[in-house]
Amino acid sequence: MSGADVKLILRSTRVVTPDGTRPAAVAVADGRIDAVLPYGTEVPAGVRLEDFGDDVLLPGLVDTHVHVNDPGRTEWEGFFTATRAAAAGGITTLLDMPLNSLPPTTTVGHLRTKQQVAAPKVHIDTGFWGGAIPSNVKDLRPLYEAGVFGFKCFLSPSGVEEFPELDQEQLARSMAEIAGFGGLLIVHAEDPRHLASAPQRSGPAYADFLASRPRDAENTAIEGLIAHAGRLNARVHVLHLSSGDALPMIAAAKQEGVRITVESCPHFLTLTAEEVPDGATEFKCCPPIREAANQDALWEGLADGTIDCIVSDHSPCTTDLKTPDFASAWGGISSLQLGLPAIWTEARKRGHSLDDVARWMSAAPAELAGLTRKGAIEAGRDADFAVLAPDDTFTVDPAELFHRNQVTAYAGRTLHGVVKSTWLRGERIAADGTVAGPTGRLLERNQ
Secondary structure, eight states, rough: OSSSSSEEEEEEEEEEEEEEEEEEEEEEEEEEEEEEEETTTOOOOOEEEEEOOEEEEEEEEEEEEOOOOOTOOTTTTTHHHHHHHHTTTTTTEEEEEEESSOOOOOOOHHHHHHHHHHHTTTTSEEEEEEOOTOOOHHHHHHHHHOOOOOOOESOOOSSSSTSSOHHHHHHHHHHHHHHHOEEEEEEEEOOHHHHHSSOOOOOHHHHHHHSSSSSSHHHHHHHHHHHHHHHHOEEEEOOOOOOOOGHHHHHHHHHHHHHEEEEEOOHHOOOOOOGGOOOOOOOGGSOOOOOOHHHHHHHHHTTTTTSOOEEOOOOOOOGGGGOOOTTTTTTOOOOTHHHHHHHHHHHHHHOOOHHHIIIIIIIIHHHHHTOSSSOOOOTTBBBEEEEEEEEEEOOOOOOOOSSSSSSOTTTTTTTEEEEEEEEEEEEEEEEEEEEEEOEEEEEEOOO
């Protein structure tokens, strides 16, 4: 130990570190990791020991894609309920998306409103994305200086009037502005022309909805995004990739030095179009859950590094908005509490390790957002942890979930991996299905 005021040691036979999983003892001082020590290190007098046996000590998850909807649509979700669900699921840091709240995070004043609402309610550390819409190019730099982590835009309609999409000229203008101050643009990439020309049928048939959001819409939008980013030397990130067809062009762009990163989501990696029942609009999201063969391609993209990270895209709504008509139902999947076990259940089947899961769901999202104190169990980082019993199973009961509306596409699924406890800056904030009161902090870029 470094001699700092160590008051706590967490010990496990399986600690997931950047150098691999090994037996270790993690010393905590003043909310930070002081040292990662050999498992058998003697515990000094007066230092509390938490021994997790063979349960796995993971870095706390970082979820950079969460729609909290607070203020304004708090009947859909809220900072208290969203961060409570996150804590129960092993997530210790999240970034809130700029839309579905009223106001959206498109000006500094709107950011301050969100921060004021969030501050007393968050169970975990919480930061904010800004929004890029046609009318706010002048607001982008002030928002960045006020602490947002980057900017989200849509290339097709967002579903809410107060957050309009960018056309190609507006995209280039916003991207150039953001590149000028070294910011990050994160993009919902579906091409509106392809969506408009796709067959649009109302009703309960999932096959009809899937046909209305073709892979070509994603592929074309991503192709254009790569061209703009290469020309402007801009840093861009593709949100919620569902089309495996886009992976070769993304891989090629990365090799050519285009500054592009990519995320996918638990629902695309664990659910398939073939298993979605007609009328089951809890499975509706945009872009959509696609076929099993496409899912295989996404996992190959994760394995070879083309896809950088996995985040939830938790996009909740009230139960009544999930009508049986796929055309009119709200599009969004609630999964904040279930992402880790859902991904671990599928990853273990495909030969991946918890080291891989920690990289995809903690280290890489932290790196994406520049959260240098998050994302790894190593000296100097915040003492944020998830304790997982990886071989234990549970069956998802929506009534036991902590987010506001108990609607989820995972209902009835048996998953591997039970989150036994969650720790934020060296304090246990969730354990065995209970969550303590809000102790999270608001985060700003380069804090």
